[in-house]
Amino acid sequence: MPIVSVSMPEELVDRLDQFATEHGYSGRSEVIRDASRELLDEFDDESLDGRQLMATVTVMFDYQSGDIERKMMDIRHEYDDVVATNFHTHVGEKNCLELFVLEGSMDAISTVVGTIRATKDVHTVGYSVLPMDEGRVLLD
The missing domain is CATH 1.10.1220 (Arc Repressor Mutant)
Known part of the structure; x- marks a missing residue:
């Protein structure tokens, strides 16, 4: 190995x-x-291929860490065709929570989630993916 x-x-x-x-x-x-x-x-569920999906992505970060808020805004604009909306709020004394609502294919959603995960100073990323049509629901 x-x-x-x-x-x-x-x-x-x-x-x-x-x-x-x-x-x-x-x-x-x-x-x-x-x-x-x-x-x-994680994103290798063949039953979701070719389907229109919706995802929520929750991101937690320390707002005092560099330019992380700017990076989140940049992601919002870079993936404007996938990001339906986002919400920002403060949690505790120094943390921020960013909530993204995404719409698109599994490939598009996984690209956005991967970009968020790879962003320096992000503490946690949680998400759920739901088909927008009749069919199986996937929750992570």
């Missing part, structure tokens, strides 16, 4: 080690492999 080197904050490494111990993983490598598979399979 190839070895992949990844840089991450010490706090995240500590959390990975604790998670591995608490959940019976053999070590952090197994946790990262499992998480990688999950991330790669």
Whole structure:
């Protein structure tokens, strides 16, 4: 098996080690492999191919971290054809929550979610995807 080197904050490494111990993983490598598979399979639901979808994406970040609010606005404008609306609010003393409502294909939605996830200083990203036609509903 190839070895992949990844840089991450010490706090995240500590959390990975604790998670591995608490959940019976053999070590952090197994946790990262499992998480990688999950991330790669996330948007691979063939039943949603070719369907018009709606998604909500919730983003949490520390507003004091650089220019993160500007980055969220840039994403809103860059993907204007997919972003139906978005909402911004403050949560606690220093956190912001950005809510995006997306409409489009699975490819379009996954591109926007991937861009948000890859944005520096984003703490968490949660989402749900719903078909806008008659059919199976997918909630993540």
